[in-house]
Amino acid sequence: MTLNEKELEKLTQLCHIECTEEEKKKLRSNLSDILSYIDQLQKVNTDGIPPCSHVLESSNIWREDEIGETLPRDLFLSNAPSQIGGMIKIPSNAEF
Numbered sequence: 464m465t466l467n468e469k470e471l472e473k474l475t476q477l478c479h480i481e482c483t484e485e486e487k488k489k490l491r492s493n494l495s496d497i498l499s500y501i502d503q504l505q506k507v508n509t510d511g512i513p514p515c516s517h518v519l520e521s522s523n524i525w526r527e528d529e530i531g532e533t534l535p536r537d538l539f540l541s542n543a544p545s546q547i548g549g550m551i552k553i554p555s556n557a558e559f
Contacts, residue, residue, distance in 0.1 A: 464498040466491050 466474075471491045475482055482490060533539075536549070545552040 464495065464502050466495045466498060 468487075468491070471487060471494070474494075475487075475490075540546050540549065540551065543551040
């Protein structure tokens with residue numbers, strides 16, 4: 464499928480992007496190539512092939528959470544630069 468100039472103009476307006484004429488030529492060519500490839504993929508027979516979310520089969524490789532030993536609260540709080548009431552105090556302007 465080839466993208467014409469009118470379709471490209473509409474697309475750039477919808478995306479709120481400005482392009483020079485040279486950029487428009489390159490963008491039009493690249494998008495046309497992508498659309499042609501999608502057309503090719505549409506012709507592939509996928510009957511009997513179940514949908515998948517990944518190309519490779521994968522499973523959860525993370526370990527199960529286990530409760531383990533923790534630092535004593537006093538030792539933990541001793542590493543904090545500032546504390547109040549047994550809790551770590553952070554600046555009010557801290558960004559997360």
